[in-house]
Every structure is written in C-alpha cells, then in structure tokens.
Amino acid sequence: MSEELQSGIVKKFLYINRRAPHGTNYAQEGLEVALIGAAFDQDVAMAYLDDGVFQLKSGQDTKAIGTKNFSATYRALGDYDVKLVYVERESLERRGLSEDDLMPLVYEDEDDDWEEKPLIHVVSAGEMQKIISESDVLLNF
Amino acid sequence: MLHVVNKSPFEKNCLESCVRLSQAGSCILLIEDGVYGALFNGEASEEIQTCLKDRKVCVLGEDLQARGIESDRIMSGVEVIDYAGFVRLAVEHPKVQSWL
Numbered sequence: 284m285s286e287e288l289q290s291g292i293v294k295k296f297l298y299i300n301r302r303a304p305h306g307t308n309y310a311q312e313g314l315e316v317a318l319i320g321a322a323f324d325q326d327v328a329m330a331y332l333d334d335g336v337f338q339l340k341s342g343q344d345t346k347a348i349g350t351k352n353f354s355a356t357y358r359a360l361g362d363y364d365v366k367l368v369y370v371e372r373e374s375l376e377r378r379g380l381s382e383d384d385l386m387p388l389v390y391e392d393e394d395d396d397w398e399e400k401p402l403i404h405v406v407s408a409g410e411m412q413k414i415i416s417e418s419d420v421l422l423n424f
Numbered sequence: 425m426l427h428v429v430n431k432s433p434f435e436k437n438c439l440e441s442c443v444r445l446s447q448a449g450s451c452i453l454l455i456e457d458g459v460y461g462a463l464f465n466g467e468a469s470e471e472i473q474t475c476l477k478d479r480k481v482c483v484l485g486e487d488l489q490a491r492g493i494e495s496d497r498i499m500s501g502v503e504v505i506d507y508a509g510f511v512r513l514a515v516e517h518p519k520v521q522s523w524l
Contacts, residue, residue, distance in 0.1 A: 299521075301441065333441055373444070412447045415521060416425050423524050 295326045297418035300335035304354065305345060310338045311353045313424025318356075321363040328367035329360065330414060336374045339385040339403070354386065361390030361402050368402045371411050425450045426517035429458040430524070433468040438523040443471045446521075448478035453505075453513060455484045459493060462502045469499055476501040484510060 298317045304310040321327040331339055343354040360368060368388060375381060388402035406414065415421065427446045433439040439461045442452060452475060454461050461468040462483040475481050476499075485504045488495070495504060505513070514520065 332445070333437060371445075408444050412445050415445060416447050416450070416519075419519075421519070421521050423522060 293324070293326050294419040295328070295417070296320055296420045296422065297328050297330055297415065299330045299332065299415070299421060299423045300338060301333040302424065303334040303337040304343070305348065305350060309424045310335070311351075311356075313422075314338075314353065314356055316422065316424070317365065318359060318363050321360075321365050324364075327363075327365045328369065328414070328418070329365060330369045330371070330411065332371040332374045332411065334374075334378075336370055336378060336380060336385075339368075339370065339388075340380070341384060341386045357386060357388060360388060364390075366390050366402065368404065369411065369414055370403055370405050371408060372405050373408050375405065426513055426520045427452045428520060428522045429454050429461060430456040430522070432457040432460045433466070434460060439468050440471060442521075442523045443468075443475055446475075446479060451480040451482065451513060451517060453482045453484070453510070454502075455487055455510070459483050459487045459491060462488075462498045463493070464497055464499050472499055472502065482509070482513065 298313055300310060300313050302309040317327055317329060339357065343352060345352040370385065382405050385403055389399040390402050391397040392400050427442045427450055429439045429442050429452065431438040439458065446452060460466065461472065463469065472481055482503045482505045483498060485506050488504065498504065
C-alpha cells in the first residue's frame with residue numbers, strides 16, 4: 284500500500300465490470316457508482332471483461348424492450364475525469380468483437396489544449412493482471 | 425493479492441477469469457460453490473494445475489465437508505484450509521479481489 288493512500292489523499296479505484304447490460308441491473312449500477320466516485324475526486328478507472336465488454340458495444344437501442352438506454356451515459360465518463368477505460372482483448376475476441384465495435388468514448392485533455400483523446404484502451408490479459416494488482420480499491424459489478 | 429472464487433466452474437466463468445487475470449505469486453481461495461473447482465479431473469483441473477506452478481491455491485474445508493467432497497477428490501497441490509486459515513489469508517493479503 285502506498286504512503287499516499289495511508290495519508291488518505293487519493294485512492295486508485297478500479298470498477299470491474301463482468302456482466303452484459305440490460306439483462307440485469309449490474310451494468311447500469313456499476314456505471315452510476317463509478318460516476319459518483321469520480322465526482323468525489325477519486326482516481327477512477329474502469330475495467331471491462333467477460334460479458335462486461337458487451338456494455339460498450341455501439342448501437343444499443345432499448346426502445347423495444349421498454350428500459351432506459353443508459354449506454355449513452357458511458358459518454359459522461361470523460362466529463363467526470365475518468366480517463367482510463369480498459370477493455371480486455373481476449374474477452375472481445377471470444378465474443379467475435381473488436382475495438383471497432385465499441386462506442387467511441389473520448390475525454391478532453393486539459394493538459395493538451397482540451398484535445399479530444401480516446402478513453403478506451405484495449406489491453407491483454409497480462410496487462411489487465413497488472414492493472415488489477417496495482418489498484419487500491421476493487422469494486423465488482 | 426488474494427483472489428476469492430465462490431461460484432462453481434460448471435455454472436460460471438469466475439474461476440476461469442480469476443486464473444486468467446491473477447498474477448504469479450498471488451493466492452487463489454475457493455469457497456462456497458467455488459470448492460467444486462478443486463475437484464480432481466473436474467472442469468477446472470487443467471487451469472488449477474497451471475495455477476499451481478506459480479500461485480498458491482487453497483480450498484475451504486468446511487465448504488468441502490458440507491458438500492460431501494472428500495479430500496482424496498481434491499487435486500494434489502491444493503491446500504485445504506479451515507475458517508481460521510481463511511482469516512489468516514485475509515490478514516496476510518492487504519488486497520482481496522472477489523470474483524463474484
């Protein structure tokens with residue numbers, strides 16, 4: 284545990300999302316809790332693995348099933364200063380998806396003249412191992 | 425880091441994801457229905473075998489007993505622990521990831 288964490292300054296939160304959207308509430312609630320955490324100036328990163336990668340699929344439209352289409356809310360991540368959204372490559376590939384199938388999420392980089400930069404980082408299982416082990420607080424949805 | 429799995433590998437992919445995403449040197453603990461993952465010749469035995477090369481794998485004895493799984497059905501190398509051992513593991517590892 285870092286000294287910074289012990290002195291209570293900022294913790295690295297990782298929200299691990301492993302479930303598909305719409306069938307259950309996990310995805311929507313995970314997203315809402317992450318946005319709340321980010322609003323309280325915590326260092327928030329998102330990880331999408333297993334069926335969780337379906338949450339970021341572009342073109343979701345829930346009109347016909349009568350539920351809220353919260354997929355548009357993912358675009359708010361960048362506005363809440365969440366700059367790291369990790370998607371595991373193997374989970375994508377096993378579902379026949381690639382990075383091109385995902386919503387194009389961006390954030391505006393205040394250190395670089397507010398240039399829009401991609402939020403999504405597709406990472407290998409090995410990189411994801413490291414991301415998980417280096418986070419201070421893990422929340423699962 | 426301590427990784428906890430409480431779902432059967434025959435029903436859910438929690439154990440598989442845990443194995444894929446845990447680092448060498450970490451500890452994997454199987455509890456509740458997760459104990460079925462420790463079965464010799466079971467669905468997950470190859471994955472557990474891979475883990476045992478560089479990770480510690482433990483299974484909660486109380487949950488094995490409750491399910492009638494005798495210790496000779498458990499893969500060799502997997503350590504059977506009790507509730508006190510569970511507490512020790514939790515204390516030894518400041519960070520815990522539960523693969524719910």
